[in-house]
Structures are given as structure tokens and as C-alpha cells.
Amino acid sequence: MYHAIVFLPLIGFLLAGLFGRSLGAKGSEYVTTGLLMISAVLSWIAFLTFAYGDSGPQNVDVLRWINSGNLNVNWAFRIDTLTVVMLVVVNTVSALVHMYSIGYMHHDPHRPRFFAYLSLFTFAMLMLVTSDNLLQMFFGWEGVGLASYLLIGFWYKRPAANAAAIKAFIVNRVGDFGFALGIFGLFVLFGSIEFSTIFANVPDFAAGAGGEEVAMTFLGYELGKADALTIVCLLLFMGAMGKSAQFLLHTWLPDAMEGPTPVSALIHAATMVTAGVFLVARLSPLFEYSTTALAVVTFFGATTAFFAATDGLVQNDIKRVIAYSTCSQLGYMFAALGVGAYGAAIFHLFTHAFFKALLFLGAGSVIHAVSDEQDMRRMGGLRGHIPKTYWMMVIGTLALTGLGIPGTVIGTAGFFSKDAIIESVYVGHNGVESYAFAMLVVAALFTSFYSWRLIFMTFHGRPRASADVMNHVHESPNVMLVPLYILAVGSVLAGVVFINSFTGHGAHHEGWYNDFWREALFAGPDNHILEEFHHVPFAVKSAPFAMMALGFFVALWFYIRSPDLPKTLARQQAGLYAFLLNKWYFDEVYDFLFVRPAKRLGHFLWKRGDGWLIDGFGPDGVSARVLDLTARVVRLQSGYVYHYAFAMLIGVAAFITWTMVVGGR
DSSP states (O other): OHHHHHHHHHHHHHHHHHHHHHHHHHHHHHHHHHHHHHHHHHHHHHHHHHHTSSOOOEEEEEEEEEEETTEEEEEEEEESHHHHHHHHHHHHHHHHHHHHHHHHTTTOTTHHHHHHHHHHHHHHHHHHHTBSBHHHHHHHHHHHHHHHHHHHTSSTTSHHHHHHHHHHHHHHHHHHHHHHHHHHHHHHHHSOOBHHHHHHHHHHHHHTTTSOOOOEEETTEEEOHHHHHHHHHHHHHHHHHHHTTOTTSOTHHHHGGGSOHHHHHHHHHTSTHHHHHHHHHHTHHHHTTOHHHHHHHHHHHHHHHHHHHHHHTTOOBHHHHHHHHHHHHHHHHHHHHHTTOHHHHHHHHHHHHHHHHHHHHHHHHHHHHTTTOOBGGGOOOOTTTSHHHHHHHHHHHHHHHTOBOTTSSOBOHHHHHHHHHHHHHHTOOSSOHHHHHHHHHHHHHHHHHHHHHHHHHHHSSSOOSOHHHHHTOOOOOHHHHHHHHHHHHHHHHHHHHHHHHHHOTTOOBTTBOOTTTTTSSBOOTTOOHHHHGGGOOHHHHHHHHHHHHHHHHHHHIIIIIOTTHHHHHHHHTHHHHHHHHTGGGHHHHHIIIIIHHHHHHHHHIIIIIIIIIIIHHTHHHHHHHHHHHHHHHHTTOOOOHHHHHHHHHHHHHHHHHHHHHHHTO
8 A cells, every 4th residue: 555655646657757748738747646545545545544453663664775785775765653654644645746746737838748747746746755764865855845846946937936946946955964864873873774773773872972982073063973973963953954944044935936836836725835744753762862953943943934924024925925924933843853752743734734735825816816926916806706715814823823712722734833832832841942932922923914915915805906917716626625624623623632632631651752653753751841841821822822823913003004104114114124125135045155156256267167167278279279370280281283392392302311411420
């Protein structure tokens, strides 16, 4: 069954990619979508039978891969609860995105290529989440990077799409460099890159961390076991920062909106950006023994949640607002990972997949209805024209903002998972929990404001689009609406149904999470976070609800009651507005510090190094000398007989002279 779950998307990619012309657009759509649906159904079967069954973690061998010296790596699937949760997330969202794309991409002439890329994206992510070792994970890691490049730049005739694809690829290479170094470091420390071997040896390795023994040399510094473990964890987290668009390596994510909207939904809900969260969760047995690394993870997660939420306050592109929402919610997940609340982080990843895919696909339905317009300032008054899309977007917004009654089991999916993270961070013990708690609560306020701002600007008020656009506004076809309905159900029910499985009482048991998680995630002997967060004060439980309500009423006042107030405030606070609108000027700073110097260096190496030095003294110089010599020789070929006779006479005279000189010796 697991072979089918993983390889059916690969088969779909090969069929649509190699035989797309023979199958045709419709055939490619149906083949890839059908195979993904089968894979999604099998994923749910695996999830229900494995997670709630009696079987323990298992390895499913595929084939032998590398045997070189001490490096022995097999291609195998590591099946545990974390794996089956990710299988459900990836395949469910991907199957719905495939179905949705049949309607959304209906007029695109390159549909076989598009659906092939979608299936490739899914397969690469499945390889990542089922990996049994770090090399296999790196294969999937780079695979999703490649697929994201192909899909973000799918409309390659658009310069902006090409630039966004290149930007995503390059920024991720920065993080991937750290990830690769982290893999090398783990091999140096443990002599293996297999998870089971590393996890089994981490406790003994950490127990000897107080000695003077040099475990690794890094950048010329000799590191003991404790420092070496911290450095390796930080390098691995660097890779997670790139993939999951965390603060400082986040700049590629908003620009990735240049790809088709279904791509955005797949990237933000199920693949690519969730890879970093999965990496830290999978390697939790390693991170648990480095308090410094966990503190860094918490700091960057909380900072990202706040930073991205501030950017979302003023963005006008409907997809960019949701993109910054993703960036912010990923920050929540990393903050939870940093305090050791791994179950809460994966729970939010699970619920987030439903409502974030719903919001992106709903935004695609809006864009489809208003003739591909994405600027919310040119929308408004759409509620009566596309009521089904409107209500689906409202449900997604309620889930994202976390509507629910504190202390009860009444609430949307985001209410349970996001509140679990905030409460877990409140009782954290890594030294930055107070900062993280404050950032996450403020981010909850901003999240509510910009989410309802999107709803009010898009669907309420007077229409701001042209009369021609409004005359053509239409509801999306059922092939696009049915995925929204399914995701809406998950956005409402996923929290209340699975809350106890992910974060229930009794989660701490002999150093491992409860029976639901078995050995999927690790909690060290002093990690009681999932027990402690159940006993936080009611004021802490109520804080996210208060922020959610406050954000809603402020957005209501700004965009329904007093719609001129935002413009007035933007004029009064022009500097702050420009700062947020330009995303804290990170792109401009990076352009000044890295892009322009790199271009200048490249131009110098091109003109002086390659052109003047290498080509000038190499092939171009040699060819120039040959041409110069031949040009001079050509001048001797005058065509006059007496010139040739004269040359022959000189030659005979020279030959006789040489003979006399040589013969006289």
C-alpha cells in the first residue's frame, strides 16, 4: 500500500510528462487527478489503521542505494505516525488541487505540462516525508525545490514569473547549503545518516557532552560534543528556514504568487513550506538535547509570526495577503517546536493545511470571477455575485483567525491548534518563551485584522471594478467548488476531532508521546510541555480569543463603518505605511548587500577575467595571432608570375649559400 501511495503520483508525472501529447489535455488531467485521488484515499486508510491500530513504527524497503565505505544507505520508507499524518496532508490537498486545476486552468494550452509538474511536486514531497535517512530526505528536499521552480515560473513568458522562480530557487539554495553541512556534520558525529541509528545514539552522545573530547572541527574551531550538537542542529534549522520561509530567508515566498493559484495552494498548504517544520519535528530527538538550538528555533518562529503579520496588514494583492499569513502561521509552528511542543506544532500543520488550501483556492475562485484581477482595491461588492465562494472564504477566515469559545470544545480547526501553540509557548522553559508568547499574541491580533480586511475589501462595500468586469462576474464551476466544500469541512471539524490525539492529556509517557505518536516524535526526560499547557490560567487561554475579536471589530470599523479611515491613517503615518508596504525593505537591503555586489563581481569576472585574461590570452588570443599571420602571408599571394619567379630565385640563392656553408665544414 505504501508503495502505491508514494509512486502513483510519480506514474502520473511520467504519463503526463512523457505522453501528454498522446493523452491530450483532458487525458492528462484525468490520469494525474485520478491517481492522486487513489493515493489520497490510501493515505487516509493508512492514517486510520496505523495511527489508531496496534502496529508500531516500521520500515518498508524499496531498494539498495549506496554502499561506499562506512556509508550504507538504502532507499526505504520510514512509516510512523508523523509519516502517515504527512501523507494525509500532502495527498489530500494535492488531490483537491488537481481537481480544482481542471477548472482553473481550463483555458491554458499547456495543461499536460502543468499537471505533470503538480504530480512531480507531490512525489518529491512524499519522498521527503517517508524518508528513512537524511540522504533520501535531501533528495525529496531538492525535488520540491525543483518542482516549485518549475511551477512558480510555469508562465515562463512573464518576466515577473521567471524572476520569482529564480529568486525562490536561489534563496532556498542558501538554506540548503546549511542543511547539507548539517547532514555532513551528523555523519561525522554518528557515522551514519539513518534516523534510527542517529536517534539510538543521541542519548549516549549527549551524556558524554561534558568532557573535553573534540567531537568535530568546524570553520577552524574544535568543538566538544555539546557545541558540535548545537552547531549541527543550527545548520539543519538553517535549511528549515529556507524551505519554510522564516525570518531573513522569507523573501521568496510573497513573490512565489506569480505562479498559478493552485500552485500557491499546494506550496503553502501541503508541500515546500511545510518541509522545514517536518524536518525539525522528525529530528526532534536531536534538537531535544540542544537547548540553545531550541531557543533559536523559538526566537525565529515568534519573530517570523510577528513580522509576516505586520506585512499582511497593508498588502493589496489578495494572494500576497494569504501568503504572508502562511509565513506567519509557520512561525507559530516553529515557536511550538522550539519549546518542545512537537505535537502542537504538527497539529497546527495538519489543520493549517485545510484552511490555508481553502483560502488560496477561494482566492483563485475570486480571481477567476473578476477576469484575473488580484488587487483587492479593484474588487468589492462580490458577495452577491459569488455567494458560494464568499461563504467558503468566510469559513477559511474563521478557521485561520481561530474562532472558538475558550475552555470548551466549540471552535474551528485553527482555534484548537493555534491556541495549543500559544498556551504551550506560555509554559515553555527555553529562555525566550516570554518574548515568543507576546509576539504570538500580537500576531493573532494582526492575523484577525488582515484576514477580515481581505473579506471586507473583496466581498463587501461598493464595487470598485469596472462595469465591464462586474458584468462578467460569475461563480466558479463545480469542479472548482467541490474541493472548497471538502476543505471547508476539514477547516471546521479537524480541530475538534483530532485535538486529543495530538495534544491530549497523558501525552508524556516514559519520554515518548502518547500512543497516537508512539516513536514518531521525541520528548526528552524533562519535557512535560504537553501536560503543562493544559493548566495555564484562563486569561492566557482567553488572550487569543480577545485578540481575534479585537482584530475583527477594528477591521469592521476601518472597512465597513468608516471606509475612508484607512486612507487617512496611511497619510498620517506615511513612513510606517511605506515601511510595511515595502515589507520592511528586506528586498531593497538584500539587493544592496548581495545582488548588486554579485552582479558587479560577475561583470568584472566576465569582462576582465573571462574576456580579457582567459579569452584574450587563450583561444581568442591564439586565433587572433593566427589570423594576423595568415593576413600577412596572404599578401605574398599577388598573382604576378614575376613575383613568384623572384621568390624562387631568392630561395635558390639561399639554398646554394646554405649548401656552400655546410659543405665547407
